[in-house]
Amino acid sequence: MVNFNGTIIDKTSISIEHNRAFLYGDGVFETIKSLDGQILFLEDHYFRLMASMRILRMEIPMDFTMEFLESEIQKTIDAQITKVASYRIRVTCFRNNGGKDLPTDRGIQFLITVAPLENILYELNNQPYEVEIFKDFHQPKHLISTLKTTNRLINITASVFAEENQYQNVLLINEDKNIVEAINGNIYLIVDNQIVTPPVADGCINGIMRKKLKAFCERIDEVQWVERSISPFELQKADELWISNAIAGIIPITKFRKKEYTNALAEQLINRLNAAVRLG
Structure with a gap:
């Protein structure tokens, strides 16, 4: 079951031959997790979605409020x-049909899809998780790179490279050859009690989980949150290396080339994250 513009249907009747999200990548989306009927970090996801649509000059209906979105997600x-305790939710907003290159109608439609999740709370992956740097294409250092648009060609191509070379993930770089993010989340380098993550200006997604981890870290006296560019050479010096996103929470990287990493701080933060989720 999916929710297309407020109507629950088995399959969408979206006409792809005129659909701008399909034809031009003219859409934005949010991936959200729910737990025991609670939509996690809804306010953060909603305001990021609104900001993304405004940046892309979409016309947002007056009734597209956070309460409206919450009710439509819950309806879906x-x-x-299949009834489970936790779901993965994707909310996609795209411009109305019309126009070949330039839209004649800047209003939006929305599509909500829901899929069950096996892991209810956030759990650390204890399996080997090896990464490499993806060098074929660079992530541009501009504002659109920070948005979750429906154009993810660099990420998709990078994921094919990872699969072909038996890596669990790869790290994207920008035109300055600095590390930007992973295929599916923000990246963090932990060294000398510092949690270092690239600034949004380097071209990374302005992640919701990134925002939450920053808030947690600022309450831990033993660690320091640092936003600055990360050179690939620094990866060999790190104690821990993580990826974060709204569905998995924190994904510890275990290996980059000959360097192997621990996950002690990641485990501490995942416990704090689950406690925060449980307390609402």
Whole structure:
């Protein structure tokens, strides 16, 4: 079951031959997790979605409020045949049909899809997780790179490279050859009690989990949150290396080339994250 503009249907009737999200990547999306009926970090996801649509000059309906979005997500969850405690939710907003290159109608439509998740709370992956640097294409250092648009060609091509070379993930770089992010989340380098992550100006997604981890870290006296560019050479010096996103929480990287990493701080933060989620 999916929610297309507020109507629950088995399959969408979206006409792809005129659909701008399909034809031009003219859309933005949010990936959200729910737990025991609670939509996690909804306010953060909503305001990022609104900001993304405004940046791309989409016309947002006045009734597209956070309360409206919450009710539509909940309606979609309630319609699912498979009932579980946790779901992965994707909200995609795209411009109305019309126009070949330039839209004649800047209004939006929305699509909500829901899929069950096996892991209820955030859990650390204890399996080997090896990464490499993806050098074929660079992530541009501009504002659109920080948005979750429906154009993810660099990420998709990088994921094919990772699969072909038996890596669990790869790290994207910008035109300055600095590390930007992973295929599916923000990147963090932990060294000398510093948690270092690239600034948004380097071209990384302005992640919701990134925002939450920053808030947690600022309450831990033993660590320091640092936003600055990361050179690939620094990866060999790190104690820990993580990826974060709204669904998995924190994904510890175990190996980059000959360097192997621990995950002690990641484990501490995942416990804080789950406690925060449980307390609402």
